[in-house]
Amino acid sequence: MPARAKGGRYHHGDLRAALIDAAIEVIGERGVRGFSMAEASRRLGVAVSAPYAHFADRDELLAAVAVHAYERFYAEVVPGMSQFNTPAEQLAELARGYVRFAAAHRPLFEVLYEAGLDKARHPEIEAAARLIDDAFMTCVRALSGDQALSEELASALEATANGHVVLFFDSNTGPGEEAVAKAAERAARAALALIESRHLLITDLG
Amino acid sequence: MPARAKGGRYHHGDLRAALIDAAIEVIGERGVRGFSMAEASRRLGVAVSAPYAHFADRDELLAAVAVHAYERFYAEVVPGMSQFNTPAEQLAELARGYVRFAAAHRPLFEVLYEAGLDKARHPEIEAAARLIDDAFMTCVRALSGDQALSEELASALEATANGHVVLFFDSNTGPGEEAVAKAAERAARAALALIESRHLLITDLG
């Protein structure tokens, strides 16, 4: 952990990593919209110009936070899937983990969905998401040999997990363990219900 | 429609309504975070201080936009439900309309979910949502006499519809009619699947 004394200088520390940490901290308090390079600099006790030695602009720093978010998501959530034996249960666990992760690391979730980052300008973000997507799609495909159905099911599962997070944040119940567990369980059960009736996702589809 | 000539004055027009329209326009171009009282004033050709005769601060103007959003949602989406005869089909139509509405009026959707408005400070927003919620819950309850199941189903349906909108916006496919129709159909089908397997939403629930 780099030094962060308010008045101190910052020679030869890992400012890049410290800036990412500071960004997460600020986003946690003020939201993505409330984050600024200047505020991050202030918290680290460095000049407002210092971050520009590591990030070309504000969006590049946020993109680095997004990459960090996907890496952490993969490390925290995906391993838990292997404790289950069926693809359906694994996907339910992924949905549960998705909600738990977002609740535990709200700033990371916000960067992914509210930072308004141009993915074309920051391809490293999608690259970081690839490992997660692979694990996800492997499970989905194990449930249906049909390519079209796999796509529809994947879309429905992703939308539902995301929606449960938004609903949880919107309900403003705070980060209480009980409320998080309830939201995560709801997401997992909704995933199982979608899987159970997945045949309805493609009938008559244009 | 109030006058909006760039250099012109604005005596005795309906500035309040014009500000709401201008806000929607700005949000459409720059997002909620990019909206400012100053920019709205500039577009209407009025002094930056003029809006404060109608709204105490920025959040009050955004709250008025949110109320407008719910009113318009109710007017555009809810009537379409009555063309169907079963609660399941009506809820599917509501999900379809939810996605279509959000795609057609993205700024309104953004205000509701990304403006970060303190609902305790703006109770008029939830009041405006009540008509929609009543229609929604009436359908849900018609599907299950059980109170606990109704709550779980409502939660799952709302999350899923919202998630499909987020996914659609995230996919960046633009407002093409084809892409919108596809996303809306997906939301409707996911709703039907959740309804079909709704019994899975409450088994063993703590």
Added chain:
DNA sequence: GTCTATATCCCGATAGAC
């Protein structure tokens, strides 16, 4: 790689005239 200093711009909100 970090500093000091600065240019440039935008914002929210208020005071007081008309």
Added chain:
DNA sequence: GTCTATCGGGATATAGAC
């Protein structure tokens, strides 16, 4: 109800010294 004028603040980003 709208105007002019302004205060006070904060942001991004760059230039040049060390």
